[in-house]
């Protein structure tokens with residue numbers, strides 16, 4: 001049977017975009033982060049940003065502050081995604097991060113470095129503008145417009161709680177423990193077998209790190225052969 005595919009959004013679900021962008025805006029304005037009110041709206045109107053301000057600051061955030069590489073992870077995301085992956089869920093990350101013109105190399109490189117750094121497991125990584133249906137069996141997202149458009153296609157979508165999506169109907173999750181529970185329920189409801197975890201000696205989030213070359217050029221335990229140019 002085909003794998004159960006979970007479409008997972010990055011910003012506001014796996015990655016704490018609001019904290020990272022707060023740091024950028026405070027830095028650019030020369031103020032303290034605590035001087036900025038808690039984010040309540042999707043477009044940061046409480047910080048007095050119009051569209052042009054947002055685009056300028058976001059561009060600085062991506063290209064100069066490298067926010068896609070440095071932002072905090074949402075607590076529990078990596079651990080829950082590893083458990084779901086071990087249970088047989090196909091993790092398809094979906095992100096709308098290429099909205100900074102002429103900054104794609106930085107956005108993509110910083111995103112994949114961040115995913116390794118935080119040991120987020122995935123099989124597909126989709127950089128998409130408007131988030132269309134990408135043939136996942138279920139989705140988790142925080143953006144009101146994405147939730148509405150995906151639900152309009154008939155897809156099950158779990159709302160990841162954020163202040164700017166409180167008006168959306170459920171199902172919703174207050175954190176990753178609730179995401180995990182919902183996904184396993186959806187999987188069972190779809191008649192897919194939930195695989196028992198393999199007894200492995202290392203914690204799941206350590207598995208990825210153990211197989212990466214360290215940036216300092218230290219231990220290198222990757223076993224994959226280098227790509228053959230003839231294969232491209």
Ligand SMILES: [Mg+2]
Pocket residue numbers: 009010011012013141142143
């Ligand atoms: Mg998002």
